[in-house]
Amino acid sequence: MNRLTLIGIVIVLILVLVAIFAPWIATHDVGATNLSIRYLPPSSEHLFGTDSTGRDLFSRVIFGARISLEVGIVVVAVSTVIGTLLGALAGYYGGWLDRLISGYVFNVFLAFPGLLLAIAMVAFLGTGLNKLILALCIIGWVGYARLIRGQVLKVREYDFVQAARALGAGDFRILLFHILPNSVQPLIVQASLGMAGAVLAEASLSFLGLGVPPPSPSWGVMIEEARDLSTLQSAPHALIFPGMAIALTVLGFNFIGDGLREYLDPRQRAR
């Protein structure tokens, strides 16, 4: 296996463990402010130092992993299920359904920058974790649907599908047991890159003040709180640690997605 893929898997594994065991790993209360210890540099007491209100950055970064993973997993799971369902139906049956989904919906979503749509929805719906997840699912499913539709269109014509039909298998059986299992490989790549995208989108929206509201230790919120000039001046670590957390997480999922893509697509594999 590719070395980078391995690094990606290690990063993601650590992230998952950190998210699960956050209450045991964190050394301090994530919300406890103490102005007498603001802007402390990293030390053995505060591993990542403290922020502008004296909160322990290490504990906040640790709990931030939960928010990131929660958003990523829910968004990718929901988008994959909806996208696979609609993409498979459009690709298999064709006709007006396909014209509606691939001819209209895909074009509209392609024509709209995803982040802008999420921003617009959150702007009108109001902020909060659930609304953020809803917005990201609404923009997320289309990529999976496009992918599966293309796969189904291709696999549908294979001989084994004709054989199954000749043996009397119904549409549902053909789609579920013959076409889909042979179409999902690229979906795994897309899901892995989708995790990276969702984590990034959550942090971006929270940074803009449109995602998870401030007291929560979302990495995006932490960066927004750390970027005013006085905090930058006295505590650059308040920016660097959550920034590194986001970058490593996104990098991990990107490494896995890239490795899988190369593995599944021999043309891209290095000779």
Place this chain on the structure above:
Amino acid sequence: MRSNLKYKVLGGLRRVAILLLVAWTVVSLVTLLIELVPGDPAVAVLGEQATPEQFQQFRQKHGLDRPPFFFSFPRDASGERHFEWHGRDNRYTDYWRGIVKGDMGLSFRTDKPVIDLILERYPATIELAIAALLVAVVIAIPLGVVAGTHRGTWIDNVASVVALIGISLPSFVIGPMLVYVFAVKVHWLAPSGRFHWSDLILPSLTLGAAFSAILTRMVRSSVIEELGEDYVRTARAKGLSENVVIYKHVLKNGLIPVVTILGLQLGVLLAGAIITEKIFGWPGLGLLLVEDGIGKRDYRVVQGCVLVISMTYIIANTLTDMVYRFLDPRIRVS
């Protein structure tokens, strides 16, 4: 030949139809989004303490007292919902009539025409996007070519890892870090604003960085693909130097898909500009959207910004498509 023309005309018509359909959807979406606001927009803007007269006046001025769509399902006296037809006299058609005349309504906060606010900010965003595009191209093409021509070597690996890191580092991390280094530590550049030409440097680097990473990967795989083509073997067999082969032949063909990506990524750039503008207080559409629009619950401004950003994106995509067709005659017909 005739069928060729037929395909061209049909293809063109299809494209125009899709464009119109997409534009209609975007405008409809933007118009109807305001119905999603929980509670009453008038209360959200004026606050709970305003008098009934103030609410009434506000609703009248901004057309909020009128029915939202051709029909609605209001509750009657007994609390039951029933169907009611309003005809052409509704907010949806109002917004359309306004758009056709270039009128996007008045700002809920300042009563200024939204179109004026947008036109005032638009040049700054375009300036930032173009500068970021230039940054990305200047970084990505040499890096991608070097990585692609040295495929599998350590040079390629380093370039690829740098590109992946660039993709993974979000602009709201790179941006404040650049501010820390160049504005807080060494005081070479201003941390925010748009007063001097040098104020463009940090925002365009920030916005261009992630984009250049995507582009590097694109250029690399494109170069690798082209290097496997027969014409490259022919060119080498003719005794052309490797530089001529790469820069005159490979790059010329390899850049075609890159142009498409450039155009398609413009949306990413415009959406990314929203974040970059917020980081650097760059007075463009993004800042108008986030601070004046969403921050002050000025829904008319939000509608206008979303509309203009998406339309810019749609038009840029269409132009990209045309350039792509022009560059590669093979795809003109199919």
